[in-house]
Amino acid sequence: MRKTLSILILLLILSCDKSKNKTIDYGAFEITVPRSWSEYEIKGIDSYVSGLITDRNDTLIFDLGAYSPDLTRNPELLVFEESEYAELTTEQKEKLKGKKHLIVADFTSADYEPKNYLKYEFELDSIDCFQAKFIQPKIKGFGASGIYIDSLKGGGMNSNKIRLSFYGNDLADSTQADFFKALKNIRFKEYCE
Structure with missing residues (x-):
């Protein structure tokens, strides 16, 4: 009887333990984020644009398309x-x-x-099967943080490249850490096969 009761209590505890994260499917990719974050829909003109709202009410926006911006190309200055x-x-x-x-x-x-006096610094790292620039402001919380991937498909100067940028502005340290962790775990469904 004690063994059965112990097993029931353990099953009850495990069934109540909800993950602190959830996975959001954006079609081209999936991202795992804190459960308290929610999806944010935006209408794009020439690309797929959408995003997330964090538990601190920060907006994190991605742009998937030919004209997705790279913050390091047109450097902002302090x-x-x-x-x-x-x-x-x-x-x-x-x-x-x-x-x-x-x-x-x-x-x-x-x-x-x-x-x-460059506003941003970046380092190269990988996300799924791609090389990405992880970009952050030199002064924490004073500018955009996120990633840029130059080409998910296509090549050459006049090709139909698909790029990805995903940024949030003026993020707190903890939010930026959660955001970068989520970005590192993006899975590209149709591009990395």
């Missing part, structure tokens, strides 16, 4: 004209304190080396 800096929120200005940035009177007359 250089601000005085008027632009004045429009930043108090929170944004706090994040900049003690970090390498520059405030200038006028972009056209300022003398600085742009490569010293």
